Amino acid sequence: MNIIIQKFGGTSVATEELRERVAKKVICSKEEGKAPVVVVSAIGRSGDPYATDTLIGLANRAFKEQSSRELDMIMACGEVISAVIMANTIKALGYEAVALSGLQAGIITDKYHGDAEVVQVDCEPILNLIKEGKIPVVTGFQGATMTGDITTLGRGGSDTTAAILGEALKADIVEIYTDVDGVMTADPRLVPEAKVIDNICYDEIYQMAEDGAKVVHPRAVEIARRGSLTLKIKNTFSDAPGTIINGNMGFKGSSYRNANEDNLLTAIAHKNGITQFTVSFNEDSVEESEKFMNELTNKHISIDLINFFTDRKVFTVDEKNAEKLELLLKSLGYKFKVTAGCSKITAIGHKIRGVPGVMARIVKALASQDVKILQSSDSHTTISCLVKQSDMEKAVNALHQEFNLSR
Incomplete structure (x- = not known):
C-alpha cells in the first residue's frame, strides 16, 4: 500500500500558516502515490493554550491532588485538538482526512498511566480509511487500555506513536518532522559549524537521544530497530533532504587502527x-x-x-x-x-x-x-x-x- 507515516511536532503545527504548510507536505505525499498516515503532537509549547504543559498546569492549579488516570485524560486533550484542526486543514485543501484518537486508531496499551507501553495495535481502522482514499490524522502520545481508559506514552510519546504505527502498518518509511534540517553533529545553538548527518545507524542515534539530543525519542528508535524500520528526520520549514536512520551502515568491525584518522566520530x-x-x-x-x-x-x-x-x-x-x-x-x-x-x-x-x-x-x-x-x-x-x-x-x-x- 506504500504507507508513509508523517509525524509533526508541536512547533510544526503551532500556527495556521504552519498547519497549511504541513497539510501541503502531506498532500504532496498523497499525490506521489503514497498513503500518508499523519501523527500530530499538541499545538505549540508551554504557555500556548493547548500545549501539554499548559493543560497539566491547568489541572494542577485546579486540584492539588489528582489521580494519574484523570491527568492522562486532560493531557490527551492537546493532541485531540491538534488532530481535529489538522484534519480540517487538509480537508480545506480538497482532500478527505479523518481525525482519530489513540483508541480510535487501535492503539492498545497497558494500565500504567503517564508512561504506558503499547501492547497491541489493531490496524483495521486506519487501513479501512486508507482503502477509502482518506488520510488518517492520529493523535500522538496516547492510547487506551483494553477497558477504554485513556493513557499517555510518556514525554516525547508522539515519536513513539509514529514508530509503533510504522511497525504495525509495515510502512515504507517513518518521517519525523522537526525544526532542524536533520540530525546534526552537535547542537547548532552551541556549535555554529555543526552539520547535518546524511545517514546514521540505530545504535548511534539511540545514544544521541539518550545522551541529550532531542531530535527523536529513544523509545521510537528502539521500536524502529525492532521492526527494521527506516526513520527519516526532516525539517517542516524547509525542503532539506534530512537524515536517514536505519541499520545499514555497512559496518562489520573497525578498520581503523589509528585514533588520528578522520571520521572516527559521528x-x-x-x-x-x-x-x-x-x-x-x-x-x-x-x-x-x-x-x-x-x-x-x-x-x-x-x-x-x-x-x-x-x-x-x-x-x-x-x-x-x-x-x-x-x-x-x-x-x-x-x-x-x-x-x-x-x-x-x-x-x-x-x-x-x-x-x-x-x-x-x-x-x-x-x-x-x-x-x-x-x-x-x-x-x-x-x-x-x-x-x-x-x-x-x-x-x-x-x-x-x-x-x-x-x-
Whole structure:
C-alpha cells in the first residue's frame, strides 16, 4: 500500500500558516502515490493554550491532588485538538482526512498511566480509511487500555506513536518532522559549524537521544530497530533532504587502527542538569553493595556514569533526583560528597570500537580549553565525560573541532 507515516511536532503545527504548510507536505505525499498516515503532537509549547504543559498546569492549579488516570485524560486533550484542526486543514485543501484518537486508531496499551507501553495495535481502522482514499490524522502520545481508559506514552510519546504505527502498518518509511534540517553533529545553538548527518545507524542515534539530543525519542528508535524500520528526520520549514536512520551502515568491525584518522566520530551530544555523588564505604562486601543498590531501586533513583571502588562508589543522577538521594543517604548513615551543576558530554561513533588513542585526544582537547574531567565512562560506541556545566559549551566545541566533525 506504500504507507508513509508523517509525524509533526508541536512547533510544526503551532500556527495556521504552519498547519497549511504541513497539510501541503502531506498532500504532496498523497499525490506521489503514497498513503500518508499523519501523527500530530499538541499545538505549540508551554504557555500556548493547548500545549501539554499548559493543560497539566491547568489541572494542577485546579486540584492539588489528582489521580494519574484523570491527568492522562486532560493531557490527551492537546493532541485531540491538534488532530481535529489538522484534519480540517487538509480537508480545506480538497482532500478527505479523518481525525482519530489513540483508541480510535487501535492503539492498545497497558494500565500504567503517564508512561504506558503499547501492547497491541489493531490496524483495521486506519487501513479501512486508507482503502477509502482518506488520510488518517492520529493523535500522538496516547492510547487506551483494553477497558477504554485513556493513557499517555510518556514525554516525547508522539515519536513513539509514529514508530509503533510504522511497525504495525509495515510502512515504507517513518518521517519525523522537526525544526532542524536533520540530525546534526552537535547542537547548532552551541556549535555554529555543526552539520547535518546524511545517514546514521540505530545504535548511534539511540545514544544521541539518550545522551541529550532531542531530535527523536529513544523509545521510537528502539521500536524502529525492532521492526527494521527506516526513520527519516526532516525539517517542516524547509525542503532539506534530512537524515536517514536505519541499520545499514555497512559496518562489520573497525578498520581503523589509528585514533588520528578522520571520521572516527559521528556526533557530540550533551546533557545538562547532572549531579555527581561520591559515597564512602567502610567495608567492601557483596552484601553491602547489594543493599545499597536495592535502596536506590526501591526509591526509583536511576544512576549513570557508574564507577565502583573498594572504598567508594561514584555515580551521577539527574538533578531532579538529587535531593531525594541526599535524604536517602543521610537516613542510611552514609558519608557522601555532592557535586552539583554538571554536564555529561558524550562522543559518539561506531568506528571507535577497538581503536586506541581516542580518549587521549579527548583529554588533550578538553585540557586545551582548561576543562576538567570529573568522571568518565565508555562503551563500544561512546566515550562520556562529566564536566562542570559552566564548561559545557567549551567542551562540546573543543571535541567537535578536535574530531573535524564540521567537514
